[in-house]
Amino acid sequence: MALKEQVINGHKRQIWLANILAKVGNNSPIGKLLRLVFYYADGIVILRHWRDFLYIRKDNIGDKYFAVDQAIMHSSHSQVKKLMHTEPQLRGNDLGIIRILAPSYLLNNPLSLGMNGNEHNGARALFSQALPNPLERSDILGELVNQCLADAAKQKQLHIGNDLPRMMIRILHQVVFNISLSDEEITASNNFVKGLPLASFPNFISEKLLSSKTAPIIKHRQKLIKRYQQSSKWAAYLETGSQYQLNPHQIANSLFDMIHIAGTAGTSALLGSVIGVLCQNNALRNDVITEINTVWDGNEPLNGNAIAQLMLTQNVILETARFYPPVRFVSQLATESGEIEIGGSKCPFQKGTRLLGSIFTANHDSRRYDNPENFDATRDFSDILSWNGKEHDRACPGKGLSIGLIEIFCLYLFKKYQWNSTTPVKWDFNKVTAVTPNDLVLQGFSSKF
Numbered sequence: 001m002a003l004k005e006q007v008i009n010g011h012k013r014q015i016w017l018a019n020i021l022a023k024v025g026n027n028s029p030i031g032k033l034l035r036l037v038f039y040y041a042d043g044i045v046i047l048r049h050w051r052d053f054l055y056i057r058k059d060n061i062g063d064k065y066f067a068v069d070q071a072i073m074h075s076s077h078s079q080v081k082k083l084m085h086t087e088p089q090l091r092g093n094d095l096g097i098i099r100i101l102a103p104s105y106l107l108n109n110p111l112s113l114g115m116n117g118n119e120h121n122g123a124r125a126l127f128s129q130a131l132p133n134p135l136e137r138s139d140i141l142g143e144l145v146n147q148c149l150a151d152a153a154k155q156k157q158l159h160i161g162n163d164l165p166r167m168m169i170r171i172l173h174q175v176v177f178n179i180s181l182s183d184e185e186i187t188a189s190n191n192f193v194k195g196l197p198l199a200s201f202p203n204f205i206s207e208k209l210l211s212s213k214t215a216p217i218i219k220h221r222q223k224l225i226k227r228y229q230q231s232s233k234w235a236a237y238l239e240t241g242s243q244y245q246l247n248p249h250q251i252a253n254s255l256f257d258m259i260h261i262a263g264t265a266g267t268s269a270l271l272g273s274v275i276g277v278l279c280q281n282n283a284l285r286n287d288v289i290t291e292i293n294t295v296w297d298g299n300e301p302l303n304g305n306a307i308a309q310l311m312l313t314q315n316v317i318l319e320t321a322r323f324y325p326p327v328r329f330v331s332q333l334a335t336e337s338g339e340i341e342i343g344g345s346k347c348p349f350q351k352g353t354r355l356l357g358s359i360f361t362a363n364h365d366s367r368r369y370d371n372p373e374n375f376d377a378t379r380d381f382s383d384i385l386s387w388n389g390k391e392h393d394r395a396c397p398g399k400g401l402s403i404g405l406i407e408i409f410c411l412y413l414f415k416k417y418q419w420n421s422t423t424p425v426k427w428d429f430n431k432v433t434a435v436t437p438n439d440l441v442l443q444g445f446s447s448k449f
Helices: 003-024 029-061 077-084 117-130 138-155 160-177 183-194 196-200 203-209 211-228 234-242 248-280 282-295 304-308 311-323 359-363 399-416
Strands: 064-067 071-074 157-159 329-333 338-342 345-349 354-358 441-443
Touching (some): 029 359, 077 329, 077 359, 117 248, 138 399, 203 211, 211 248, 248 282, 248 399, 282 399, 354 359
Parallel strands (some): 071 354
Antiparallel strands (some): 064 071, 157 441
């Protein structure tokens, strides 16, 4: 069966499911089973053809359609922006489009993305405390970035998919907990990030049938959580968390997820895409290098004033985040039942139905951006949807550090390092992996001095 036919027929079955769930309920035993079957049926297609899946349903059904477990997907910029700014939001334990069905993988701790009420407020307070302002800590962050790049120079190559996540894990543990991880611990943390899809299987499958893969990851998480509580910074986090009635388990696990999921998976993917864009576009790269040479001579310690002057570099990062968003979906739950028109049909939906926003299609919406398939660093980024928008209580608290770290990487990468050649720059829009050129290698990577 052709992919288009498969995706459209799958949606016809989703329409049928909407009427069945209206009778039996979302959370009845049969309702849960049916939604799980549909979740995996759509999921198998998305796993291999995620971008095609989104556009086939969008182009043939409309800006709103059903997907996976009877979730309502919103795909236009205006819809996703409105969804993001809904306040208050009710969240489920979801990682975008992925449902976390194996709580054991997260030590039975909810994702901060899935927290609500006081628990959510406490997690945000912790993150605000843990994440430094890069303009104020530029010297320390610069040293950490330089150490990571110097280690890559010893290997004589910088591998985007392999090295950047490891660097981010190393840097964020130093910043958040002032602890140094061994190479083995960094590898284990990287395996946690890569293994996140394992948490989308029911607990008995993830914990029992896939134990050869999940058990070492869970054991590593348990050990690292104990290390966090021995950190010199732990007492301060404990004090903040206790103000929101968070226990030590919740505090440590929330910070673990912040470091590994948003910090490592998200920021390293965006950094990889920025490097990929600048490797592809010689003129843009030369302009960025000129800006870097203007604001910093490389002899003095890096300061926040130099970073603040990187206007072009920041716009390149923002346009890269629009074009290749590392986070492709946002998710919340419907707080009441209702009816929605999808594909010309009025369909009922239930309280607790997932409301998904497709950041990727929203970022490429021609009704918001002129020539959205062209890379243009001069755009208006005032309402960019990457980092979950802004000025609401679900906006990403780490946006400033994420952009700042990438700016610092660019400063050191182009000021102090060089390479002879690169492998082809390619983004994979089929497999559900981070949207970054994972196979890009800067060959002959070395220090200039």
